[in-house]
Amino acid sequence: MTSMTYRDAMRAAxxxxxxxxxRVFLMGEDVGRYGGTYAVSKGLLEEFGxxxxxxxxxxxxxxxxxxxxxxxxxxxxxxxxxxxxxxLLALDQIVNTAALYHHMSGGQFSVxxxxxxATGAGRQLAAQHSxxxxxxxxxxxxxxxxxxxTVQDARDMLAPALADPDPVIIFEHVQLYNxxxxxxxxxxxxxxxxxxxxSGSAVSLITxxxxxxxxxxxxxxxxxxxxxxxxxDLRVLRPLDTATIxxxxxxxxxxxxxxxxxxxxxxxxxxxxxxxxxxxxDLDAPxxxxxxxxxxxxxARHLEAAALPQPEGIVAAARAVLGR
Amino acid sequence: xxxxxxxxxxxxxxxxxxxEWRVKPGEAVKRGQVVAVVDTSKAAVDVExxxxxxIFEQLVAIxxxxxxxxxxxxxxxxxxDAETAARHAATPKPTPESPVQAVAVSAPPAPSPPxxxxxxxxxxxxxxxxxxxxxxxxAIDGTGPHGAITLDDVVRTSAQRVAxxxxxxxxxxxxxxxxxxxxxxxxxxxxxxxxxxxxxxxAAAWLASANEQRPITARLLMGVLQLKAVAQALxxxxxxxxxxxxxxxxxxEGVHIGVAIAMRRGxxxxxxLHDVATKSxxxxxxxxxxxxxxxxxxxxxxxxxxxxxITVTNLGEQGTESVFGVIYPPxxxxxxxxxxxxxxxxxxxxxxxxxxxxxxxxADHRASDGHSGARFLIELxxxxxxxxxx
Numbered sequence: 001m002t003s004m005t006y007r008d009a010m011r012a013a014x015x016x017x018x019x020x021x022x023r024v025f026l027m028g029e030d031v032g033r034y035g036g037t038y039a040v041s042k043g044l045l046e047e048f049g050x051x052x053x054x055x056x057x058x059x060x061x062x063x064x065x066x067x068x069x070x071x072x073x074x075x076x077x078x079x080x081x082x083x084x085x086x087x088l089l090a091l092d093q094i095v096n097t098a099a100l101y102h103h104m105s106g107g108q109f110s111v112x113x114x115x116x117x118a119t120g121a122g123r124q125l126a127a128q129h130s131x132x133x134x135x136x137x138x139x140x141x142x143x144x145x146x147x148x149x150t151v152q153d154a155r156d157m158l159a160p161a162l163a164d165p166d167p168v169i170i171f172e173h174v175q176l177y178n179x180x181x182x183x184x185x186x187x188x189x190x191x192x193x194x195x196x197x198x199s200g201s202a203v204s205l206i207t208x209x210x211x212x213x214x215x216x217x218x219x220x221x222x223x224x225x226x227x228x229x230x231x232x233d234l235r236v237l238r239p240l241d242t243a244t245i246x247x248x249x250x251x252x253x254x255x256x257x258x259x260x261x262x263x264x265x266x267x268x269x270x271x272x273x274x275x276x277x278x279x280x281x282d283l284d285a286p287x288x289x290x291x292x293x294x295x296x297x298x299x300a301r302h303l304e305a306a307a308l309p310q311p312e313g314i315v316a317a318a319r320a321v322l323g324r
Numbered sequence: 325x326x327x328x329x330x331x332x333x334x335x336x337x338x339x340x341x342x343x344e345w346r347v348k349p350g351e352a353v354k355r356g357q358v359v360a361v362v363d364t365s366k367a368a369v370d371v372e373x374x375x376x377x378x379i380f381e382q383l384v385a386i387x388x389x390x391x392x393x394x395x396x397x398x399x400x401x402x403x404x405d406a407e408t409a410a411r412h413a414a415t416p417k418p419t420p421e422s423p424v425q426a427v428a429v430s431a432p433p434a435p436s437p438p439x440x441x442x443x444x445x446x447x448x449x450x451x452x453x454x455x456x457x458x459x460x461x462x463a464i465d466g467t468g469p470h471g472a473i474t475l476d477d478v479v480r481t482s483a484q485r486v487a488x489x490x491x492x493x494x495x496x497x498x499x500x501x502x503x504x505x506x507x508x509x510x511x512x513x514x515x516x517x518x519x520x521x522x523x524x525x526x527a528a529a530w531l532a533s534a535n536e537q538r539p540i541t542a543r544l545l546m547g548v549l550q551l552k553a554v555a556q557a558l559x560x561x562x563x564x565x566x567x568x569x570x571x572x573x574x575x576x577e578g579v580h581i582g583v584a585i586a587m588r589r590g591x592x593x594x595x596x597l598h599d600v601a602t603k604s605x606x607x608x609x610x611x612x613x614x615x616x617x618x619x620x621x622x623x624x625x626x627x628x629x630x631x632x633x634i635t636v637t638n639l640g641e642q643g644t645e646s647v648f649g650v651i652y653p654p655x656x657x658x659x660x661x662x663x664x665x666x667x668x669x670x671x672x673x674x675x676x677x678x679x680x681x682x683x684x685x686x687a688d689h690r691a692s693d694g695h696s697g698a699r700f701l702i703e704l705x706x707x708x709x710x711x712x713x714x
Contacts, residue, residue: 253449253475284447284474323469 001184007177009155010040010116014078017162018048021076024162027054027063028080028116037082038118038177064090064115068098068167071113076162081117083125084133084171098167099142110165114158120173120210120260121308127296130304132260134209135267137169138238144168145237146191149212151181153235156189164191171237173210173260194241196248200228203318204248206271207258208234211309215258218314229318237267245271246278253284254321258309263291285321290314326375326399330362332392333371333629335653336505337364341389342396343486345382345458346370352378353399358625360396365501366593367619371626377401386458387485445472457482498591506650513568513656514689517648520701522708523671524664524679530711546664547638548609550683552714554636554659555579555600557703563692564657564685564700565633573656573691578602582632582652583612585619593619594635594652595628605714639663646682656688657697659704 004012017024026041032055035042045053056063060081067079081087087094098111121130138145146161146168148154154172161168168191197212198219207215212233219229230248234240249255255275259268268289275287293307330340340362347359358370359379377399384396400406446454446461450473454461457478464481466473527549535543558565558579566576579601582594595615600608618624635652638661647660662682669678683704687697707714 253447281448281452284449284476285469285472320469323467323472323474 001182003180003182004151004155005177006151006154006172006179006181007038007040009151009181009183010158010172010177011042011044013155013158014041014044015047017076017078017158018044018052021162023074023076024078025052025054025070025075026078026080027056027067029056029058029063029082031055031080036080038172038174040172040177041080060086060089061093064093065097067113067115068093068101068111071098071111071167072101072109077113078158078162079113079115081115083129083174084117084119085128085131087115087117087133094137094143094167094169095140099140102166103142111167112162112165113167114161114170115167116170116172118174119171120175121292121297121304122175122210124299124301124304125174126299130297132209132262132292134171134237135259135261135265135270138240138267138270140238142166143238144191145171147171147173147209147235147237149173149176149207149209149233149235150197151179152183153189155183156187157191157235158189159187160189160191171209175210176213179213191236192241194235194244195233196230196244197233198229198231200230201252202227202229202254203322204230204232204245204252204255205258205314205318206232206234206245206248206255208237208267209260211258211260214309214311215314218311218318221311221315222318227318227322227324234267234271240271240274242274242278245274249275249279250282253282255283255287256314256317256321257287257289258314259289259291260309261291262294263289264294266291285323288317288321290317325380325404326377326401327395328359328373328375328397328399330390330392330394330396331371331626331630333362333364333369333626334366334505335508336366336501337392337629339389339391340364342384342386343368344386347379348456349379349381356627362626364629365497366591367622367624369624369626369629375399377404380406382458385460386482387488445470447472447474449475450478454478459485495590498587502591505652509650509653513651513653515651515686516689516694516697517684517686518694518697518701519646519648519682519684520705522681522683522705523669524681524708527708527711528664528679542606542609544605544609545612547640547661548605548612549708549711549714550638550661550681551581551583551597551600551612551636552603552605552608553704553707554634555581556707556714557700558634559601560703561692561696561700563696564687566656566691567633567654568656568688568691569654576633578633580631580633582635582655583615584635584637585616588620593624594632594637595619595624596631596633598628598631634659636661646684648684649686651686651688656691658686660684660686 030037031041032045032053064079067077070077098113101109101111120132146157148157205215215231219231222229230252232248257268257271259266268291272287290309290313297307298304343363344361353373355374356372359373360371361368362371380398380400382397384390453475459478459481461473464477466477468474562575565579567574578599580596580598581600583597584592584594586592597611634655635658637649639647643663646662649658649660651658664679664681666677667680668675685697685701
C-alpha cells in the first residue's frame with residue numbers, strides 16, 4: 001500500500017496507459033504545457049512528447065469530435081474536458097455521435113473513447129464552473145459513466161475504461177483532487193459494480209463522487225450516536241448497479257440518497273424510483289435525499305457551502321427517516 | 325371448501341389459545357404438516373393438519389382463545405378456486421359451539437378505526453410483516469417518523485402477544501387441567517386394579533449385555549423394554565387398547581403409548597410414542613429421548629397429544645414399589661411400573677435374590693373385565709422373560 005493524492009493516482013493511471021499502449025494519447029485544453037487545469041497531467045508532455053500529450057484549441061465541439069475520429073481510426077484517445085459545464089459545447093459529439101455510432105452503423109463501428117471531465121462545486125469557481133451534470137450523461141444509452149470517488153478508483157478505473165469498446169465518461173470531482181488515500185499495488189477497478197464503503201444496518205446512505213467523503217463523515221457522526229449507517233458508493237452511474245443498492249436497502253429498510261446534482265430530475269430521483277420499484281415492501285420509512293439547492297452554485301464561500309450537501313444535512317436526513 | 329378446526333389435544337382440553345400461524349393464506353398444506361401453534365393449559369403444541377388443500381382464510385386472530393372444534397381456517401380443496409370458495413363462503417358456515425361468539429369474547433379488543441380520510445402511516449415493510457403475523461396495524465402505536473408504524477413496532481407487538489398468550493403461571497394452569505381430567509376419570513370410569521410381580525433378572529442381564537455393544541448415547545433403558553413388552557402384550561388383549569366413546573369401546577388400530585413425563589416444574593404430560601409394537605428397541609429409545617426433550621421444551625405435536633391409546637407410567641428408580649394409576653379418558657387402561665429392586669424370590673423351590681418389578685393395571689370396567697386384565701399382566705410378565713424377542 002502506498003499513500004497518494006487523487007490527482008497523483010489519476011496521473012499514474014494516465015501514465016501507465018500511455019506507457020503500455022502506443023494507441024493511447026491525451027488531449028484537451030491546457031493538458032500539455034500548463035500541466036492540466038487541476039495539474040493532473042503535469043510532467044506528461046515532457047515525458048511523452050507533443051504527439052501523445054496534445055494541447056487543443058478552446059473548442060470542445062472540435063476536439064471531442066477529433067477524439068471520436070481518432071477512436072474510430074484505431075486510437076485509444078483520452079480526451080480531457082476542463083469542466084462538465086464546458087462539455088455542453090460538445091454534447092452533440094458525445095450524445096449524437098459517440099453514443100450512437102455503434103447503433104447507427106449496425107454494429108460495424110465502435111467508439112473506444114474515454115472522456116475525463118472535472119465536475120462539481122466547492123472551490124469557489126462560480127456557477128459556470130461548478131455544476132454537476134452527471135445525470136445528463138447517465139441518461140444516455142450507448143455510453144458508460146464512471147465516478148471514481150476514492151484514490152484507489154482514481155487509479156484503477158481508467159484502464160478498464162480504455163479497454164471498453166464503447167465511449168466511457170469519467171467524472172472527477174474537483175474537491176477530490178487533493179484527497180489522500182491508500183492505494184494497493186494490484187488494481188481492483190471493475191467498472192460494473194457499486195461498492196459498500198461502510199457496513200451498517202440502520203440506514204443506507206447512497207452516494208457517488210465528491211459527496212462520498214461528506215457521507216462517510218456523516219456516517220461517523222451517526223455511529224457516535226449508535227446509528228450504524230451503510231454507505232454505498234455507486235462508482236458507476238450508467239449502468240447503475242441496482243442489485244447492490246437494493247440489497248442494502250432490503251437490509252436497512254431506510255435510505256437517504258446524497259447527490260450534488262439538483263434534486264429535480266436527478267440521479268437521486270432515479271435511484272429512489274428503482275428502490276420503490278424493487279424494494280417497496282422492504283421499506284420502513286419514506287425515502288429521503290440530500291441534493292444541492294436549486295440555484296446556480298454561488299461564488300461566495302458561505303453561500304456555496306450552504307447550497308451543497310453537507311454532513312450536517314446528511315445526518316439530519318438520516319435521523320429523520322429513522323425517527324430519532 | 326374444507327374447514328380446519330381446533331382439535332382436542334387431550335381430555336383435559338376444552339379450549340386453546342392460538343399462539344402462531346405457521347402457514348399463510350395461499351399456501352398449500354399436506355397431511356401431517358404443522359400449521360399452527362396452540363397453547364393448551366399444559367403446553368404450547370404444534371398443531372398438525374390432516375387435510376390436503378390450500379389455506380384460504382384464517383378465521384381466528386393470534387392471541388384469541390377459542391373452544392375445541394372452532395374453525396381456525398378454511399382451505400380450498402384441490403381444484404377449487406377462490407371464486408367458487410367465495411360463493412361458498414357466502415352461505416352460512418356451521419358453527420360448532422358458537423365459536424364466533426367465543427372469538428368476540430376472547431380476541432384483543434377491536435381498536436377504533438382511524439378517523440375518516442386519514443390513513444394511518446404504516447411502512448410497507450411493517451404492513452407486509454403485520455399481514456404475515458396476522459397483526460392488526462390499527463391496534464398498535466408507531467414509533468417511526470411522524471408516528472408511523474415500523475417493522476420493529478410490528479415485531480415487538482407480535483412478541484408481546486406471544487408472551488402474553490402464555491399463561492403467567494403455567495403450573496397453576498396445569499394443576500387445574502390435570503384436576504379436571506382426573507376428576508372426570510374418577511367420576512366416570514369404574515376402575516379396577518390388578519398387580520403382578522415380575523422377575524426381571526433375564527431382562528436386566530440381556531439389557532446389560534445389549535448395552536455393552538452400544539455407545540453410551542445409544543444405550544437402552546429398561547423403560548423402553550417395558551414399553552415394547554406392553555405393546556406386544558396388548559396384541560393379545562386388544563380390549564385394553566383404545567377409547568371409550570359414546571358408551572362403547574372402540575379398539576385402536578396401532579398401539580400409541582402415552583408416556584407419562586414429569587415436568588420439571590411439577591405436573592405431568594403423557595404424549596404418544598407412536599406404533600410401539602412395530603418399532604425396534606433402538607428406534608423407540610431414540611424417539612422416547614426426543615419425546616421427553618420436546619415435552620419438557622414445550623414443542624409437542626398435536627397428534628402426540630391426541631393419539632395415545634393407553635398410558636404407561638413408570639416411577640423408575642426414585643419411585644415406590646408399585647403404582648396404581650388413574651386412567652386418562654377416553655383411554656381405557658393405564659399400566660404402571662414401580663421401582664425395580666432386588667428382593668427375595670422363590671425359584672425352583674429355592675429362595676434367591678432377584679430384581680423384581682411390580683406391574684399394575686388400572687382398567688375401565690366398562691370396556692374389559694378382570695379376567696382380560698389378568699391375561700394382559702401375565703402376558704406382559706412372559707414377554708419380559710424373553711427380552712431378546714422384544
